Amino acid sequence: MDEINDQRQQRIKKLDQLRQMGVAPYGTRFEVKDRAGQLTRLHGEKTKEVLEQERIDCTIAGRIVGLRRFGKAAFAVLQDGSDRLQVYLKKDTLGDHAHQISEGLDLGDWIGVTGILFRTKTNEFTVEVKTLTFLSKALRPLPEKWHGLTDVETRYRQRYVDLIANPQVHQIFALRSRIVSGIRAFLIERGFLEVETPMMHPIPGGAAAKPFVTHHNALGAELYLRIAPELYLKRLIVGGFPRVFEINRNFRNEGISTIHNPEFTMLEFYVSYADYHDLIVLTEELFGRLAQDTLGTTTIDYQGTQINLGSPWRRWSYHQAILEVNSLPPSVLTNRDEALAAAQRLGVDVSPKESLVNILNEIFEETVEPRLQQPTFITDYPIEISPLARRKDSDPSLTDRFELYIAGREIANAFSELNDPLDQRERFEAQAAQHAAGDEEAHRVDEDFLRALEYGMPPTAGEGIGIDRLVMLFTNQASIRDVVLFPQLRPEK
RNA sequence: GAGUCGGUAGCUCAGCUGGUAGAGCAUCGCCCUUUUAAGGCGAGGGUCCUGGGUUCGAAUCCCAGCCGACUCACCA
Numbered sequence: 001m002d003e004i005n006d007q008r009q010q011r012i013k014k015l016d017q018l019r020q021m022g023v024a025p026y027g028t029r030f031e032v033k034d035r036a037g038q039l040t041r042l043h044g045e046k047t048k049e050v051l052e053q054e055r056i057d058c059t060i061a062g063r064i065v066g067l068r069r070f071g072k073a074a075f076a077v078l079q080d081g082s083d084r085l086q087v088y089l090k091k092d093t094l095g096d097h098a099h100q101i102s103e104g105l106d107l108g109d110w111i112g113v114t115g116i117l118f119r120t121k122t123n124e125f126t127v128e129v130k131t132l133t134f135l136s137k138a139l140r141p142l143p144e145k146w147h148g149l150t151d152v153e154t155r156y157r158q159r160y161v162d163l164i165a166n167p168q169v170h171q172i173f174a175l176r177s178r179i180v181s182g183i184r185a186f187l188i189e190r191g192f193l194e195v196e197t198p199m200m201h202p203i204p205g206g207a208a209a210k211p212f213v214t215h216h217n218a219l220g221a222e223l224y225l226r227i228a229p230e231l232y233l234k235r236l237i238v239g240g241f242p243r244v245f246e247i248n249r250n251f252r253n254e255g256i257s258t259i260h261n262p263e264f265t266m267l268e269f270y271v272s273y274a275d276y277h278d279l280i281v282l283t284e285e286l287f288g289r290l291a292q293d294t295l296g297t298t299t300i301d302y303q304g305t306q307i308n309l310g311s312p313w314r315r316w317s318y319h320q321a322i323l324e325v326n327s328l329p330p331s332v333l334t335n336r337d338e339a340l341a342a343a344q345r346l347g348v349d350v351s352p353k354e355s356l357v358n359i360l361n362e363i364f365e366e367t368v369e370p371r372l373q374q375p376t377f378i379t380d381y382p383i384e385i386s387p388l389a390r391r392k393d394s395d396p397s398l399t400d401r402f403e404l405y406i407a408g409r410e411i412a413n414a415f416s417e418l419n420d421p422l423d424q425r426e427r428f429e430a431q432a433a434q435h436a437a438g439d440e441e442a443h444r445v446d447e448d449f450l451r452a453l454e455y456g457m458p459p460t461a462g463e464g465i466g467i468d469r470l471v472m473l474f475t476n477q478a479s480i481r482d483v484v485l486f487p488q489l490r491p492e493k
Numbered sequence: 494g495a496g497u498c499g500g501u502a503g504c505u506c507a508g509c510u511g512g513u514a515g516a517g518c519a520u521c522g523c524c525c526u527u528u529u530a531a532g533g534c535g536a537g538g539g540u541c542c543u544g545g546g547u548u549c550g551a552a553u554c555c556c557a558g559c560c561g562a563c564u565c566a567c568c569a
Contacts, residue, residue, distance in 0.1 A: 073526035120527045144504040144518050153561050254568045
């Protein structure tokens, strides 16, 4: 259990002293009238003289994150979620009782104050406190004020401490929230309905991934945490909602890395009567709008690379990209031996037994993906790796599909949806054969989904956007753990 | 899964070729009513990740394990 250390003991002692003074160390309601950020914005530029003249009253509450004592006076820095603001506590103004309370204050404690805005001798914008309300006692000390908390394990395991000690972390998650709100607003403006579909699936579907398995006792049934919401959202299109979206978690039982968390946030949306070209335009608009609204620019720096989100973005067909990047002849696209030879020549590690499609895909991932720094729509993926996408009318071996790459990373995946139930059944069966042959990630046949398609799904385009990776891009973070509040770690102890 | 690096006070970190465990911040006591990494004087605080081994003696060397980070593999 918890170590009983000296500092904690001291604070418990102070907590008792508060009680003896008739002060609740864990208080109740406090009417906050102002926030540090707003006060600074409204009055932070005013001169000492103007503030003295206006005598602006304010009431704020927050956590003490800085404390400098001067005998019978003290400066405390309050952090209230909007900003930090200094407050000045002196005996003359507070009176004996409140001054006695102020003498027991520790870093980390929560207080509420009312007072008047002024500027100190050193010109610091400050609240001179008239009344002090003790709100909550912290029993544990805060990390060191200068370096903050840097131990990454503690930062992730005790994110609450990270958020207190590192204001820039607070900023990242506030920005994440604004991005998600911005996405909602953008879609709702365009007539989308936000829906919630099951997180527990009897058949994992909608993506190629290993699922987490769970068990429902009363039903006596195995269930899977969802790997994608796709098949349920399409059922809603069948049901007659023309535009739906969902922002929620997917779960994939795979490795953890700087760009993979076992649970991650996915936006999926579906548009009836549209095709993937419409989604290209919609995606450019969405990203441009989000960047403008949250960052105020469409040119962003990601890990030292300037990325221009101004549209239009490059469109490049999957096969063309493979050929152009590697200066290969078109014949590699149809000749397995040539493709294998090309892969080996390019130093792409691929088993000699792999199919043509898999060899080409390895070449794509190794040689093309890393070059896609600026936003690029890679289009027209082969049908074998797109079991839920509509065939191209001009070439039935390809699909009406794109993936969006930014900074060498897949950010979005979209296609015109396969709405032919007989074709979908064949594709599922091909996948099921691969699954039976040992490919754990191959899709399984979902009979209810096929039944839904047999009732008729209008032509539809759908897209998924990985929200965590989008936020990484917008906040210039190299690790997904820095944009997920509580990233998955090995259980403690 | 493999490799590399790391785990020492509440936090941030020193600690060399093995010889009684250190600093700054934080804490405690005293002084201080405009500081802002406040200042001054004094004090307390350690399972050196865990378990073995080598040695007269291990934070330090060796072995095993635990936890983490990064890179690679995996993740269409």
